[in-house]
Amino acid sequence: MILRYEMSDMGLLHHFLGMEISQDENCVFISQKKYAENILKKFRMHGCNPNDTPLVVNQKLKKEDGGRKVDASVYRSLVGNLLYLTATRPDIMFATSLLLRFMHNPSHFHLGAMKRMLRYIQGTIDHGIKYSKNSDLKLFGFCDSAWGGCVDDMKSTSGYCFSLGSGMFSWVSKKQQSVAQSSAEAEYVSASLATSQAIWLRRILEDVREKQEGGT
Missing domain, CATH: 3.10.20 (Ubiquitin-like (UB roll))
Structure with a gap:
């Protein structure tokens, strides 16, 4: 196409809509490490102690749990950020989908579960998806x-x-x-x-x- 149209060759793609793309002759690796770091900094969780799982095993979250209500706008902002992070992180898809259900009237229990997820992201910040050539x-x-x-x-x-x-x-x-x-x-x-x-x-x-x- 460069022979027919005026185009600029900017080399291999390395960033796209907040995603980082690393390419070589053998594979393509897609991640959102910088985006995840920005989420942690935005919600003052950067450098927190990591968790091994995004949710507590067998924990049952519900809408009316008797917990103290928290700022819904902060909760919604955090959920939205995490939802975009699922573009390269299928491991947090279930947890994010679950926490989406409490955006209308979140309690400190829901926010606590959300912060646990941020701790999980802190410990898995280098995770992404690798597509091998062969x-x-x-x-x-x-x-x-x-x-x-x-x-x-x-x-x-x-x-x-x-x-x-x-x-x-x-x-x-x-x-x-x-x-x-x-x-x-x-x-x-x-x-x-x-x-x-x-x-x-x-x-x-x-x-x-x-x-x-x-x-x-």
Whole structure:
């Protein structure tokens, strides 16, 4: 195209919409380290002690927990920042999706869970997604559900992720729209959501001449 149009060659892409992109002849690594550092500084958590997990295991958060109410604007700002961080951090997708549910009237329990997530980010600030050059371009998908995980309405949570080659590129964690009557029903709903995404991804790959043979 440079022969036909007036263009400037600025070299390899290294930043895009807050994402850092490192490229060499063998792989591409995408992360949001600087963005994550800015979040920690913005909310005065830079240099905090790290946690190994984004949430406390088996902790049940609910809308009306009797806790002291906190500034909703601060909570919403933090949730919005973390939501954008999930662009390269599928490991915080479930926790962020969960904490999104309490934006209307957050308590100090919700804010405490949010700060725990910031501690997790502090300890995993170098995490990102690596796409290797010589990886087999086979589409793999995984899905799961958490039956009745929402204390307020007993709705379940669906989640899926898809990888192509060496890295994930599509993931979701969201509350189901109806109340599942059994864990099997919750799994079927989650599988249906993942199947719809798999069909769409396979068609996209076929359009770019990477048709998938066999099942996903």
